[in-house]
Amino acid sequence: MTATVGALAPISRAACVGGGVIGGGWIARFLLAGIDVKVFDPHPAAQRIVAEVLANAERAYGMLTGAPLPKRGRLTFCASVAEAVADAQWVQESVPERLDLKRRVLAEIDAGAPAEALIGSSTSGLKPSDLQAGLAHPGRLFVAHPYNPVYLLPLVEIVGGAATTPETIARAKAVLDAIGMKGVVIAREIEAFVGDRLLEALWREALWLIKDDICDVETLDDVIRYSFGLRWAQMGLFQTYRIAGGEAGMRHFLAQFGPCLQWPWTRLTDVVDLDDALVEKIGGQSDAQAAGLSIRELERIRDENLVGIVQALKAGQGGEGWGAGRLLKEFEQRLWAQAGGGAPAPDPTAPLELLEIRVSPAWIDYNGHMTEHRYLQVFGDTSDALLRLIGVDFAYVEAGHSYYTVETHLRHLGEARLGEALTCTTQVLAVDDKRLHLFHRLFAGPERREIATAEYMMLHVDSRAGRSAPAPEHVLAKLRAIADAHAKLETPAAVGRAIGQKTRLAAPV
Template identity: 85%
Template sequence: MTSLAPISRAACIGGGVIGGGWVARFLLAGIDVKVFDPHPEAERIVAEVLANAERAYGLLTSVPLPPRGRLTFCASVGEAVADAEWIQESVPERLDLKRRVLAEIDAAAPADALIGSSTSGLLPSDLQEGLGHPERLFVAHPYNPVYLLPLAEIVGGKATSAATIARAKDALDAIGMKGVVIAREIEAFVGDRLLEALWREALWLIKDDICDVETLDDVIRYSFGLRWAQMGLFQTYRIAGGEAGMRHFLAQFGPCLQWPWTKLTDVVDLDEALVEKIGAQSDAQAKGLSIRQLERIRDENLVGILQALKAGQGGEGWGAGKLLAEFEQRLRESAGHADAVDIHAPLPLVETRVSPAWIDYNGHMTEHRYLQVFGDTTDALLRLIGADLAYVEGGHSYYTVETHLRHLDEAHLGEALRATCQILSVDEKRIHIFHRLFAGAGNREVATAEQMLLHVDTRAGRATPAPEIILARLRPIATAHAQLDAPEGAGRAVGQKRSMAAV
């Protein structure tokens, strides 16, 4: 498997919270990354961000990632960018510093390299001043954590070429990000404009003792924050307008904008007293959790939201979840066809981890998630024999008509899972299969599932023989698996006592 993106080599100048997030996003897409950051602890900081990113990706997707790119720390900007195809600048938000660093990048980078800036508000035209090749500089403004939140605002300056914008968008899309092109440059772009307005009002509410920071966060996370995560602002308000939609909403609530509710045009005085007030309330809200602990909690919550959104719309996904589903499909395609799988042993078809969203009130993986993993294993078998999404879209598929699932042990949060498939028998309409699920470093067996699949004509709504092109891929596996020992538990009935040999 190779990297997903149209690029294979990146350079990150600056390895802090944002720069380290870019490093992780590139590396986990299979892209080699060179880093320059003069901070004496840059390697430790990047390593910690990368560790969190790998943990989050292990929970996020069951689709194998490409081999991780190579990470190299360099002694200078010139060394880091010398052979890069994409250079991401993430130095502190000072125009003079960014101009100096970007000029150094521009002088040392290959002529066709893309140069993105992580600035959260500076105009790209101002950053282009004095560069020899300003046409390749653009803003790629991400959101923290870069390795999980997929958005990057792409903003071109006056000298940025259309080809640069198109290349940047393609490269971001390929690594699971949503490259949103902003039509005109404006200070703080779109996302930070919205955040700044909310932040300004929030500071006044704290200063005026309307609420404390935890109450304010509760108002967001228990209400409109959940709506925004999947529909944004305008589509949420369209629904609020009822059957008459957005026009009715604007007519009904538009006059409220004239009322003197907010202080959006007034700047709060962040004096020492207010800073201490907010700091003390924030300390109390954190309840002793470290920043790294809060980051891991944040990542687990984001993973759960993304996975829930991926399951929306009948499995097609919605919002960022749809983007995740599309990214996983590219991962599968980039892995190539699985003809190289050893068919003389049970097929290793799925590797994943126990997600935070999969944990029940007992603290281990809940029942229906076992069926989900076994369903993913069946899907992997069908892709292996050619009954993939294109085949289904052509009007034929295999339907699961019987399942017998056994729970043998507990699987816990974050544990690695590995599922295998053994074919018990095959005919022109049916596939009889037996899955086994193993967990943890010791590969203990935690569940099995026996299934009968039936080939159907989905348009006619009836069973039909599978075509020879499918059977030709299926029969060699079935023949090889016929030489294997019958798996313990195959053919069991619900409640049947286990034999002494199996105890």
């Protein structure tokens, strides 16, 4: 991942008290947003666990986006809560779900954190008003309930208590937005908020289905992941049912299926007895379903699948993105805009290294390698990186001018595998008032295997007039400086090559 100077978020220092599954995810999310994080967790394996979560998060981000992330924040483990929170701007508490424990820890945080620091609790069900009891500064405490994995799933339920100030909620939303998360404000506090209440209903019914031997855990998971789980990933519940109502929409759906709610289908009002026999039954079926895969292996599979889904949603709606994909697209645009002002200029005496990215699960074809149209995407992204370097950025395009690709020749020389690091270089071959002639080379892996090349001809256009136009002098000056330096480089042998050159196929007879 390409790093740039400075962080996008309106904070630069965070503290995380608790570094387990959720706390570790928060740590990774903050660090990869360029925020320094201090951690307190008395667990003897805390540093190992956090390191493993962070490694998975970095792997996932490498597949998720090619946008230049800020330089990774500094990670520091502390010996006490007071030391961890002493200079924090945001403190995230992620200790076990016990009210007495959380109150004690939050009191320590409240006593040691700066007066202006935000304090979020990762609780999945406790009301913030109950957590605020006894605090000296209750107005800055709120629930910030995320979903696992925190570094990939963007939603955070923001729930204020009776004493939480509107300013606290607004500041929390701004921080979450800046680190690529979706802060959803829940209007009234209630135990378990919104997401966990929905999950609890499904979970309770699922336990009865297993206990009553209607199905096993794998069958139940298959029912979810091969049907409504796919719909929920991009449209949620109500919008899905709106479509189910046909042209008459939601009102028709409610009229048609509303009476079903009175039928005695559900056992939601009963609580299943999780006795030893049922626990062992579920545990044994879950072990069989995992087929020997470790938790870390399952986490990586989950992350790859999530990346693929989000990438697909990013390309939806005619390229505008949909749901979590649109959120990612908007976050990447801010990252690119930030990078334009702070990224160090590449060495002009060599082909420019403009793009570093990893092969995403969404890019893999039926042969298990990167599918061919993704090569073109990587080369296109590299061309975009060059354009940003010379000042042809989002603002330039919105003003009505850009460079359009008018001719491309791409050679496939090798294969790229899932998760493999890719580096793309650019050599400027020629420049005039309207035309830009480029040669890209794509390398894979630490050994930098050359796996593809692409020759590009681009034309500067007035997009509003719909015709070519001379580029402005400030853009041409930057291009000429690079072209003059690259004129001293050896011209790649493949420049000007035609398809099948030297190995032309015989004409059919």
